[in-house]
Amino acid sequence: MQTPLRSFNWPHLLLLLALWPYAALTAATGWSADAVLGAGTLGALLWLMLWERRLPQRQQWQAQPAELARDGAFLGINAVADALAGALLMGLAIYWASFLAEPGWAADLPPLLALPLAIALGELGPFALHRLAHRRPWLWRIHELHHRPAKLNAANSVLAHPINVIWNKLARVLPWLLLGFEPQVLLWAALFIQVQGIAVHANIRGSLGALDLLIGSAELHRWHHSVIEGEAQNYGTAIPLWDQVFGSYIRRPGKEPALLGLYEPSDDPSAIPAA
Template identity: 65%
Template sequence: MNTSLFFFPRGGWNWPHLSLLLALPAYAWLAGRLGWQADLILTFGTLAGLAWLMLWERLRPARPDWQASAAELARDLGALGVNALVDAAAGLLIAGAALHWQAARAQPGLAQDLTPVLALPLAVALGELGPYWLHRAAHRLPWLWRFHALHHWPAALNASNSVLVHPVNLLWNKFARVAPWLLLGFSAEAMLWAALFIQLQSLAVHANLRGSLGPLNWLIGSAELHRWHHSVQAAEAHNYGTALPLWDQLFGSFVHRPGARPARVGWLAGAVRPRRAPYLGCC
């Protein structure tokens, strides 16, 4: 093993991404001291993470031509607003279902008494499993691609367009992620911090940032890995996991080519591209 590449990966480290993740324990401590509620923790953490990544995209972009234009920022802000409302409505439904499930359940779930050291990584891994298979299916089944296609519309990747997701796509991911958490009885705290980690990872893997996560690419999702998913070539467009590469590694869809990147990202070659970006599934 080349130990110099372990400590100094090709292209240097992606410090904005790493520092965002390293700040999470401090953020958890501060939010606890301030007595913040879960909704505020998620909202502020997500927006602060997005602002941090977008700042560094201006300072050290991987590709200057991938910078978001004013029109693209307005489009992405609109998508963020719509999806925030959809996510909030889905959250209310899930909260109601969770209360009903807890009242009807005769005994606590298997994960309820796990320590945070075990509960958090397990919640993240299980929270990625359902969305992984749905994501993979969306690249193969036309009726699912109809909704997922919006996310592949841009011919560039940046933190801004990471939120360009069809509301139906958002809903199936949310329910697939939360269902195993509720069924297994994860604590509210474990679900909160797993959800925030997954959300921040979703922003970071799309960010137009220079550098690499080096050997950490085998453990957590990164921009270096996720760019292959957005390749226009279907044979390269794998890496369906976002927060973790675990399920891609186990199910044979992991693509890792250190120091390389796809020639083009955007709409899959061979898929019929409409004249306008699909938004309500009309593609």
């Protein structure tokens, strides 16, 4: 069944389309990688928060002032955690480079092939850790912070334990460094993943239609925050590839979980309920 144009999540689609001219503009003006990532992520957050006010999926999911203060504090804390992880990775990269006579094989790939490959590989490690965190109580105690809100919006996409941020960064970037992707490819893979991480939490109504077979969407990710463990699948955020490969992909167009929030994970999760 086709999705009517008026029910598309246009703010999300337009945001992704805007990444291309943003890439060209920042490359032409010589922005640093940190500036590109910082401005792109902040711009995406503000854009989505604007449209949450105009086209909310649920009015009760709107961020309140106290929640915005909390999420802003975590944004700052996790920016520091991300920077520390980045510094560690830089040291590892320098150490690794001392053993290599030439760049890794990924450096020779054309950008149109290297970028989707970098995105897919950059999602694999965090996907595996995310799935494990829902099955191991000692990891869940760290990850559960992200699931505490009974609502989803762009602001609380940044609500995560700093350790959670660090393990995601290491799991994502280490394979990139080992394979030797070009820095520009990694920059745009990282920005796409960060923007998607915000967009899939946004409280904006509408669907991506059949595109959510290829890229993550809010309609898919809401199932991950269900209070019913068997529904809390879709561990990937930027793309659903690894959920599709490993059998944790839920796609139910036009539907959403009844309640969002915490559940107690078991070692043997229940079967996914029928659609």
